[in-house]
Amino acid sequence: MKDNNIVSLRNISVDFDGDPILVGLNLDIRDKEFVTLLGPSGCGKTTTLRTIGGFILPKSGDVFFDGARINNLPSYKRNVNTVFQRYALFPHLNVFENIEFGLKVKKLPEHERKNRVGEMLDLVGLRGYDRRNIDQLSGGQQQRVAIARALVNHPRVLLLDEPLGALDLKLRKEMQIELKRIQQALEITFIYVTHDQEEALTMSDTVVVMKDGDILQVGTPQDIYNEPKCAFVADFIGESNILDGVMHEDCLVEFAGKKIPCVDKGFGHLERVDVVIRPEDIKMVDASQAPITGVVESVLFKGVHYEMVVDAHGYKWIIHSTKCQEPGTFIGMAVDPFDIHIMHKEVEG
Amino acid sequence: MKTKTPALPYVLWMIIFTVIPLALVAFYAITDPQGHFTIDYISQVGEYTPVLVRSIWLAAVSSVISLLIAYPLAFWISRRAWNHQRTMVMLVMLPMWMNFLLRTYAWMTILEKNGLINRFLGLFGIGPLELIYTPGAVVLGMIYNYLPAMILPLYSIMTKIPNSIIEAAQDLGCNTWDVLWKVLVPLTVPGISTGVIMVFVPSVSTFIISRMLGGGGNLLIGDLIELQFLGNAYNPNLGAAISLVLMVLILLCMSVTNQFGDEEKGEMLK
Ligand SMILES: Nc1ncnc2c1ncn2[C@@H]1O[C@H](COP(=O)(O)OP(=O)(O)O)[C@@H](O)[C@H]1O
Ligand SMILES: [Mg+2]
Numbered sequence: 167m168k169d170n171n172i173v174s175l176r177n178i179s180v181d182f183d184g185d186p187i188l189v190g191l192n193l194d195i196r197d198k199e200f201v202t203l204l205g206p207s208g209c210g211k212t213t214t215l216r217t218i219g220g221f222i223l224p225k226s227g228d229v230f231f232d233g234a235r236i237n238n239l240p241s242y243k244r245n246v247n248t249v250f251q252r253y254a255l256f257p258h259l260n261v262f263e264n265i266e267f268g269l270k271v272k273k274l275p276e277h278e279r280k281n282r283v284g285e286m287l288d289l290v291g292l293r294g295y296d297r298r299n300i301d302q303l304s305g306g307q308q309q310r311v312a313i314a315r316a317l318v319n320h321p322r323v324l325l326l327d328e329p330l331g332a333l334d335l336k337l338r339k340e341m342q343i344e345l346k347r348i349q350q351a352l353e354i355t356f357i358y359v360t361h362d363q364e365e366a367l368t369m370s371d372t373v374v375v376m377k378d379g380d381i382l383q384v385g386t387p388q389d390i391y392n393e394p395k396c397a398f399v400a401d402f403i404g405e406s407n408i409l410d411g412v413m414h415e416d417c418l419v420e421f422a423g424k425k426i427p428c429v430d431k432g433f434g435h436l437e438r439v440d441v442v443i444r445p446e447d448i449k450m451v452d453a454s455q456a457p458i459t460g461v462v463e464s465v466l467f468k469g470v471h472y473e474m475v476v477d478a479h480g481y482k483w484i485i486h487s488t489k490c491q492e493p494g495t496f497i498g499m500a501v502d503p504f505d506i507h508i509m510h511k512e513v514e515g
Numbered sequence: 516m517k518t519k520t521p522a523l524p525y526v527l528w529m530i531i532f533t534v535i536p537l538a539l540v541a542f543y544a545i546t547d548p549q550g551h552f553t554i555d556y557i558s559q560v561g562e563y564t565p566v567l568v569r570s571i572w573l574a575a576v577s578s579v580i581s582l583l584i585a586y587p588l589a590f591w592i593s594r595r596a597w598n599h600q601r602t603m604v605m606l607v608m609l610p611m612w613m614n615f616l617l618r619t620y621a622w623m624t625i626l627e628k629n630g631l632i633n634r635f636l637g638l639f640g641i642g643p644l645e646l647i648y649t650p651g652a653v654v655l656g657m658i659y660n661y662l663p664a665m666i667l668p669l670y671s672i673m674t675k676i677p678n679s680i681i682e683a684a685q686d687l688g689c690n691t692w693d694v695l696w697k698v699l700v701p702l703t704v705p706g707i708s709t710g711v712i713m714v715f716v717p718s719v720s721t722f723i724i725s726r727m728l729g730g731g732g733n734l735l736i737g738d739l740i741e742l743q744f745l746g747n748a749y750n751p752n753l754g755a756a757i758s759l760v761l762m763v764l765i766l767l768c769m770s771v772t773n774q775f776g777d778e779e780k781g782e783m784l785k
Contacts, residue, residue: 219686220685221682221685240685240690241682241685241686242685242686242687242688242689242690242693246686247686247687248682248683248686250679250682250683251679252677252679254677254679254680254682254683255683256680256683256684256698257680257702258701258702267684267687267697268687268688270697271687271688271689271693271697272688315683315687316686316687319687319688
């Protein structure tokens with residue numbers, strides 16, 4: 167078996183008070199990758215992360231670390247460190263002592279502790295702040311201390327639970343770039359939890375999309391964006407038009423009252439499907455020669471493009487285009503067959 | 516300027532109920548019944564050194580045992596769900612709503628020669644054991660009466676420590692013992708010193724507990740003072756002198772406790 171997985175979850179089930187939160191979860195995380203767990207709030211991302219960190223004992227299933235089963239290894243013995251959602255810095259220690267904490271617990275000699283803390287202060291750009299108290303730091307600086315405190319232990323894997331959630335937008339963008347730089351410089355695995363799809367797409371090597379304790383899709387950001395496996399992923403990762411459709415034969419789908427050629431195959435005859443079309447893949451054409459027509463309802467200028475809502479027989483299409491049409495205009499819409507994504511209906515319940 | 520007027524009632528209160536009584540105690544301690552200055556009574560206090568030592572010793576033992584019981588209990592309560600915490604704090608305070616004499620009296624009926632414990636042991640042909648009128652019974656009475664005063668300050672400081680701080684410590688390599696000494700204790704030093712003072716001070720000056728559970732052989736300093744004011748030995752000047760010495764000793768003990776707290780913190784902050 168050829169793999170370089172650093173962390174593997176096999177059939178992990180977790181309950182809280184009898185409620186199943188994760189059911190038979192399987193996940194492989196490759197060494198030295200930036201992996202993001204992405205999903206709406208409450209879908210079990212934190213629970214998955216805490217299972218890897220050793221703070222939750224799964225009801226069943228196995229956790230593997232570098233090939234060894236570590237189910238019963240307490241968190242303090244795992245070669246994993248965590249950046250907690252609200253930083254969880256020690257209020258009775260200053261910046262230097264917070265970062266030094268893990269090394270002191272491991273009883274490293276003082277000069278080595280000093281060197282390693284110094285390296286970390288440089289890495290996160292806090293040189294000169296070492297004697298500050300925690301409450302004298304801004305949110306962004308506390309964040310950096312939390313990252314340094316975890317990384318100083320040289321973990322093989324760093325777990326980050328929505329670490330940028332409490333920061334304002336500008337600082338968040340800066341920290342995203344910074345975290346990516348740190349991950350590449352140290353060549354270690356980051357497992358990063360977020361509910362922000364843009365954050366996931368910009369930072370990750372691999373994105374894991376979760377919903378209701380389940381993994382829906384694992385892939386590169388490009389895969390996830392361009393080839394979403396189901397309507398939920400398509401909708402969650404960027405905006406989408408999702409229409410009910412019926413598959414007539416390979417490469418021919420009926421939606422919006424028309425039979426339209428596409429490129430997807432292998433569906434059942436007359437199977438009900440979801441048809442997913444990205445707003446930027448819709449071209450506005452002359453109404454007389456377009457398969458689908460509608461009336462522009464509203465226009466918003468978004469900087470790079472206009473966002474238009476077009477009403478076609480009750481369905482509100484979202485179109486992104488650099489060209490603008492006045493509200494009330496009757497327009498035609500065309501989509502390249504390659505940009506029509508056909509997906510199996512999700513089975514409810 | 517604004518803050519001066521509202522403070523006035525408190526200042527008055529302090530003067531009437533704290534400063535004047537303290538001054539009176541001090542005055543009585545250094546005068547004879549005719550009102551002439553003397554240090555005879557202060558120097559007489561030295562004769563009661565064994566009683567002083569016993570009082571401080573038993574109060575210290577009670578404080579330490581109370582701390583050992585209260586610390587894990589307070590921590591356990593502070594990790595429960597919020598509504599459970601409130602119920603359990605109520606349960607901790609429940610005995611405090613019962614009359615102090617009654618509570619202590621209840622222990623007499625349990626520990627007596629014909630009390631509950633001895634009758635129970637008697638069923639197995641054991642005993643009767645000497646339970647009541649021992650230093651152990653006095654310590655038990657102190658712990659039972661003052662344990663809530665140890666639990667409450669510990670609980671109220673522990674409940675402010677988020678779980679993630681403890682998990683962060685574990686994440687950074689701490690086993691249970693390390694979490695306790697490197698994180699929990701440093702963060703709860705104020706609660707520990709408050710709790711110790713809240714148990715030590717009433718214990719060191721009690722006279723009811725020692726009289727009811729200690730019998731004649733475990734005279735404490737509180738009994739001695741009571742004897743001088745309300746008992747047949749009636750000698751308020753000596754009573755005031757003993758009170759003054761006791762107060763000074765308590766202040767010394769408290770500053771030692773605070774010192775210890777500061778050192779602990781100082782080391783963590785080094
Ligand atoms: N300690 C807990 N006790 C009970 N339920 C919990 C606990 N922690 C999480 N849950 C539940 O588990 C589900 C998943 O939670 P979580 O993993 O925190 O989701 P996410 O991090 O994706 O927002 C949620 O429905 C949440 O209510
Ligand atoms: Mg979460």
